[in-house]
Amino acid sequence: MKRIFLICYAAVSIWAILSVLVNGRRASRSFGWIITILMLPILGPSIYYLFGVNRRKFKFYKLKKNSIRQLYDEKYSQSKITNPTIEFSSDTLTRLSTIITKSTTVSAYNGNEVEIYQTGVKSFESIFSAIKTAKKFIHIQYYILANGTILDKLIELLASKIKEGVEVRVLYDSVGSFSFSGKLKKRLKSVGIKAFPTMPLRFGNFMYTLNYRNHRKIVIIDGVIGFVGGVNISDKYIGSDKELGIWSDIHLRIKGPAVDSLHRVFIKDYHFASGEKVLPSETYLPQIEESGHSKVQIVTSGPDSKQPTIMYQYLSMIALARKRVCIANPYFIPGSSVYNALVTASLGGTDVNLLLPNKSDSKIAKYSMYANFEGLMEAGVHIYLRKDFSHSKAIIIDDELVSVGSGNFDVRSFEHNFETNALIYDEKIAKEIVKEFNSHCTKDILLDLKKFKKRSYFQKMKEGYSKLFSPLL
Numbered sequence: 001m002k003r004i005f006l007i008c009y010a011a012v013s014i015w016a017i018l019s020v021l022v023n024g025r026r027a028s029r030s031f032g033w034i035i036t037i038l039m040l041p042i043l044g045p046s047i048y049y050l051f052g053v054n055r056r057k058f059k060f061y062k063l064k065k066n067s068i069r070q071l072y073d074e075k076y077s078q079s080k081i082t083n084p085t086i087e088f089s090s091d092t093l094t095r096l097s098t099i100i101t102k103s104t105t106v107s108a109y110n111g112n113e114v115e116i117y118q119t120g121v122k123s124f125e126s127i128f129s130a131i132k133t134a135k136k137f138i139h140i141q142y143y144i145l146a147n148g149t150i151l152d153k154l155i156e157l158l159a160s161k162i163k164e165g166v167e168v169r170v171l172y173d174s175v176g177s178f179s180f181s182g183k184l185k186k187r188l189k190s191v192g193i194k195a196f197p198t199m200p201l202r203f204g205n206f207m208y209t210l211n212y213r214n215h216r217k218i219v220i221i222d223g224v225i226g227f228v229g230g231v232n233i234s235d236k237y238i239g240s241d242k243e244l245g246i247w248s249d250i251h252l253r254i255k256g257p258a259v260d261s262l263h264r265v266f267i268k269d270y271h272f273a274s275g276e277k278v279l280p281s282e283t284y285l286p287q288i289e290e291s292g293h294s295k296v297q298i299v300t301s302g303p304d305s306k307q308p309t310i311m312y313q314y315l316s317m318i319a320l321a322r323k324r325v326c327i328a329n330p331y332f333i334p335g336s337s338v339y340n341a342l343v344t345a346s347l348g349g350t351d352v353n354l355l356l357p358n359k360s361d362s363k364i365a366k367y368s369m370y371a372n373f374e375g376l377m378e379a380g381v382h383i384y385l386r387k388d389f390s391h392s393k394a395i396i397i398d399d400e401l402v403s404v405g406s407g408n409f410d411v412r413s414f415e416h417n418f419e420t421n422a423l424i425y426d427e428k429i430a431k432e433i434v435k436e437f438n439s440h441c442t443k444d445i446l447l448d449l450k451k452f453k454k455r456s457y458f459q460k461m462k463e464g465y466s467k468l469f470s471p472l473l
Contacts, residue, residue, distance in 0.1 A: 013037055086110055086295060092320045093401065093425055099316050100299055100423065103309045108297035111290025112256030114422075114429050116404075118436055120237020123229065123251035124150060130221045130253070131157050137167040137284065139220040139266050141198070143176035143213065143406070147184065148235035159191035170195040171266070171273055173214045176232070196273040198418070212303050215406050215417040217251075218266050223286045226259040228252055228298075228422050229404055230393045244359050244389035250328075250404050250433070252422055257288050258296035265300050265420055295425035299405070302418035310407040310421065311414040315341050317397050324351040326396040326437050330389070332356050333368045333410040333467075343379040351382075355440055358385035365410075367466035370459075377449040384441045393421075394433060402430040 088094045097108045117123040174197040188195040198214035219227035229251030236247045267279040301309040318341045346352040360366035396402045405421025407413045
């Protein structure tokens with residue numbers, strides 16, 4: 001028996017190492033996986049299988065309808081909305097829009113009205129207000145649905161709208177909403193809500209859904225009003241967390257043609273979660289008239305994408321910046337490509353500013369972030385550690401272009417998660433967000449390179465140890 005076990009273990013380890021060598025794209029990461037496989041018997045190959053396998057190249061993931069999702073995009077990507085050629089204020093913006101369009105098939109649209117909410121309280125007020133106006137349908141998708149006051153109020157509102165004849169559909173992520181008990185799921189369905197997990201944790205698919213999460217936060221009202229950003233359904237945004245206080249976050253309300261693009265993201269995910277095929281129709285994708293003056297482009301990315309579009313978006317924005325880059329993010333673990341882009345931008349004279357939380361809901365994430373700080377500051381990057389916990393995910397370029405959404409600056413968002421950002425080509429919106437950004441960037445929270453270098457050896461050890469696990473976060 002022992003001999004059979006050793007043979008099986010050797011075979012699995014050899015398979016894992018060969019998989020790393022054949023499919024690994026970065027030498028340093030491949031070397032790390034090989035060391036993990038060799039140094040952690042049984043556990044090492046298991047960790048690699050769960051978190052290291054590149055599902056884009058593996059037939060295993062294609063069997064889970066990855067290729068079908070791509071065909072779905074090609075079939076339903078063309079919006080019925082008239083989209084005249086958009087004239088941007090610079091060749092820089094034109095190039096960025098072209099990159100996103102070619103990698104996602106989603107174009108930028110004129111004529112959008114965008115409202116910005118800097119707190120969860122304001123976001124929920126607006127979302128609930130919009131739900132009350134719904135006449136036909138309400139479509140909701142969140143990474144986290146957590147028990148509490150906000151969820152109770154949401155269900156109460158949705159139940160009242162269902163009594164009025166409004167259709168309600170809800171998507172949630174199985175990992176993010178792990179506390180989403182069976183009783184609560186039954187409660188949703190008992191009031192007439194069609195609720196489905198986007199990545200269900202079931203026997204037979206557990207091994208890949210555990211690592212691939214739907215991180216999107218989307219609300220669509222009647223196909224004409226949309227919400228997108230970083231806020232989840234959780235009381236952490238309205239009540240004080242014992243360790244982190246009240247979470248802050250940026251969320252957007254969009255009215256106009258870009259809502260069509262945002263809604264198609266939900267429709268595709270709902271189709272594959274529920275099996276229903278009724279949503280890609282004029283009933284749910286109405287003609288949308290222009291409502292404002294902002295150009296908006298929806299950016300999506302996921303394991304089914306042909307390219308890691310969210311990463312390409314961030315890289316392009318950093319590379320195209322001429323004056324200033326401002327980044328707010330709770331999980332800044334950028335990987336070598338984005339790290340080098342920021343260093344290059346700073347060395348080239350671009351003012352690069354990072355606004356990150358000093359507190360974190362993950363110790364490993366916090367110390368993984370710290371592991372990048374010294375090299376960035378040596379290149380001239382300014383790092384501000386705000387005292388509260390900010391969950392905001394935004395990047396502003398030259399005070400004229402801003403992205404807000406669910407995409408973090410980490411490997412998980414770039415490679416493993418289904419994400420959605422709204423890219424807004426509007427100087428007025430960008431300046432409104434950068435004003436809030438600047439209000440937090442005070443001298444008292446600016447990291448000093450000399451002082452930071454004097455941190456303890458134990459601190460550096462925690463950073464190095466945490467960085468090893470950053471791909472798993």
